[in-house]
Amino acid sequence: MQELMKAKAQEMLSNGSVTRVLAWKKGDFETNPEPAFFTKHVDDMVYNQYCATNLSNFMVGVEKEEGKTLVFLKPCDTFSFNQLLKENRISRDKAYIIGVGCEGVKVIDEMQETGALLEKCNVCTKIKHMVYDELIGEDVTRRVTDDPLTRFKDIEAIEKMDAGERFAFWQGEFSKCIRCNACRNACPPCGCKKCVFDNDNYDTAQKANVTTFEEQMFHIIRAYHVAGRCTDCGECTRVCPQDIPLHLLNRKFIKDINALYGEFQAGADIETLGPLTDFNIDQDAEPSIVYDRG
């Protein structure tokens, strides 16, 4: 599949149908390929089960550049692409999308395979490409779980704790944060030109850390800002150097949204109103539901 992709990329670059190719290139080790733009030759391009990075996010960076970009997207990455499209961050006509099949991304620890797949791959349901111009090797993609609810198991486990335990759990997790902003940078919907945490209009931007509003609330506010927009691509958790399970925040919103306002998958299309920019006059739950469910 990698060779087919490379050949196609080289062909499109050579005949001028695209100006650049967005794909993965070989890193320092075999296990850490990194996202890269290719403008002439694609010799270093790779595609394997280590290619984790969601390339949709990098399309924002070339939106204002001249010419068309060939981008390779795994099925789950196409949801992010759609979400960015919906939010006018990128244009469909500036991209040539080749959807590539995905057998799941392997977990790497200390540059070694652990033998496991990423958590998001274990519960993956996004096996179809939502947007593409052509497909390569799409038939390798398989649905890992038949039960779409398995991805909410971890959420349910936290919900079952008592308030004190929940607080302690998150206190433990948030305390690890070094505010490196890796989650923010990797997250497609979290790609504000200027983040509220850098915006004086909110009084959220402050220099001193640790006890400030920003520090304590960063992850909650980030999760809230992407609620209804998060495709559950899992990049936040994957890139966190401190191993904070950030997807557990996003997925809690997804779980609530699905339960309260009907199944919604961000990025499945570009027309449906997001759950927080929409309402149902008669059917929306009253907030008391939070209290009633014990």
Added chain:
Amino acid sequence: MKRIGVFVCHCGTNIAATVDVVKVVEAAKLEPGVVHAAEYPYLCSEAGQNMIIKAVDEFGLTGVVVSACSPRMHETTFRKAAAKAGLNPFMVEISNIREQCSWIHKDSKDGTEKSIILTRAAIAKVHLNEPLHPGESKVTKRALVIGGGIAGIQTALDIAEAGFPVDIVESTPSIGGKMAQLDKTFPTLDCSACILTPKMVDAAAHENITLHTYSEIEKVEGFVGDFTITIRKKARYVDMKNCTGCGLCYEKCPVKKAPSEFEQGLIKRTAIYTPFAQAVPNVPVIDKTQCIKLKTGKCGLCEKVCTPKAIVFDQQDELITEKYGAVIIATGYDQISLEKFGEYSYNSPDVITGLEFERLTNAAGPTGGDLIRLSDKKKPRSVTFIQCIGSRDTSKRGKPYCSKICCMYTAKHAMLIRDKYPQIEVNVFYIDVRTPGKNFDEFYRRSAEEYGVNYIKGQVGKIIDQGEFLTLQSVDMLGGKRMDLQTDLVVLATAIEPVKSVRIIASMLTASIDTNNFMTEAHPKLKPVESPTAGVFLSGVCQGPKDIPETVAQAGATAAKVIGLLVKDKLMTNPCTAESNEKFCNGCSACTKVCPYGAIAYDDGIVHVNKALCQGCGACAVTCPSGAMDLQGFSNRQLMAEVDAICR
């Protein structure tokens, strides 16, 4: 740093009795930026305002905090005072230490402490206030009155007389409303039709008034001064221009089974009909649910007899769109449904409502004014009125309010019966008799004293229809005894409620409505005929129960307010609008999706707010993930500062 002045009002003893105003002043002085703080017995008075104006000059104030009553009361007053002192009016913030402190907290320590905190929050906000400048918008010099009863007619006539064009939209085929159904009016007993019909004719003939009967409001866009409203003129199937109102059509109509709305269903009408003889316009409509031709394609008798060829079976609903500067809601009332009041046996033909009695006693009514029992057409030997059916009823099935008109119309009904048929015995069951109003109590006493109406304090628990007569299981509270009263006819003083459709109309106009479906006034005392939504005015029972004299008086007041708006060439717009900082805007356009006014447009990567359309709700500011969208006057920083000041 701003130079802030803090002014604490005693409101006589309203505030000062509970809140230690001197302490509030002392505490305010310690806040950063506060260069002057003072208290005064009545800040809203001329002298109080002058004190603020002088202080602005003397201390070079750039921001003002007034700790006093609710901003809903005097915010405008103090903003005007600030403007007089040369300050931008939006540099004034009010902290509400009367409604939120002195009036609800008995403990002086609590009240004072809280006043200090609320004042502190206002100071924190003022620090971030920026001068705001209202924009201008045009005024379309035309008014729309929704509802063609006495309230709507009078409002329209008064506005039209002042020289402004007015349209009346009435959902039924004729204007006139409930007043057209009444027989006599209290407390003078003059004939309702005799005083109403000339007004109906005046309205129809007035060069500034356009009537849209058998029409409804379809869509509302815009805002004060510049509403664009679509009216649906329902198909009448009769050409208004050609029809001469001769009435041959309904004489010939073979359908004679539709209950007459105007006669409260006491008799039947034809499929093509005019609701009553003096209808304005005097053009019939075809009830498409009844007409054989429209249902089956056969018949068409009316078309055959109509010489001016006015019957148009293929007529369609027509949509008219017109611009208006002001809208008056005058939708009136209905009697409540008695479905849930099974104990009163309303299903018996001899138990009727007040409005049904009006028709029964009316010379133009179904019996020609002859008072009879509907079951056996016999003259009743006794008639019993029961008050407060569903009024002052705190159970879910009724209405908690007093319907206000029933005591007087019951006295009127009782008097009319005794006057015309002295042999009929008349009883009235009441909780209280409420007759405030000019010559009202005298009127009620006359019914009891001169006309011998038998008033019984008490309620009726159950009415049993015995065929020949009705038995009322009741209590005479003054006599302290249970009794079974036999009577031939019962009239229920049924509670009135705003017409159901007013909720839809209010929601189209974004005007507030209360839990009883009455329209909310901008202020219950000081702005009783304005809705809180600018450009929307209230007339008649839609705002609260009232009788005819009150309605006509209110209609005039409403008209005066509308005229006051329409004479203006330009309006100042609300400057507390959303504003997008294009440096921060991602162009995601989520804000455009939540804006109820379509005031935000996405264009080439960023959004723009149309200030003339924005009403300042702030939905967009919260939707915006990057914080690019903010609401002037209630900015993120201002509200955060208030939170911080309270949680300090």
Added chain:
Amino acid sequence: MSVGEFKPLVVAFCCNWCSYAGADLAGTSRLQYPAEVKIIKVPCSCRVNPLFVLRAFQKGADGVIICGCHPGDCHYSTGNYYTRRRITLLYSMLDYLGIEKGRTHLEWVSAAEGVKFATVMNKFVEQVYELGENRRLEDWRCKS
């Protein structure tokens, strides 16, 4: 601060058209509710940014209550429908993070419901009293 002295701080966001007017009506009707409640006026409940709620908790509020017009009665027609979704999700998230759900509340109070306003505030403050002091958000990121 010992438990005996505990006096909670409750921040109430009230929309200008209904709930703030409802609070005024409670005032003019002289209906008592605890001085612990401090009201912040917003044009519409949909103006309440979840950030404000978080900020209040971070700065030491013991309870936050948001009041708006009843669904269908919003002065801006649709504002409270957005509030309903946003705040429901926020409160659910706060609960998930370990902030007792008794500390958050959303209530619809019309301009005519002075009695309801006072009742709601009395009930809510009592509930916050029972939960005791809320230090939790302040402590969130401090390593234990």
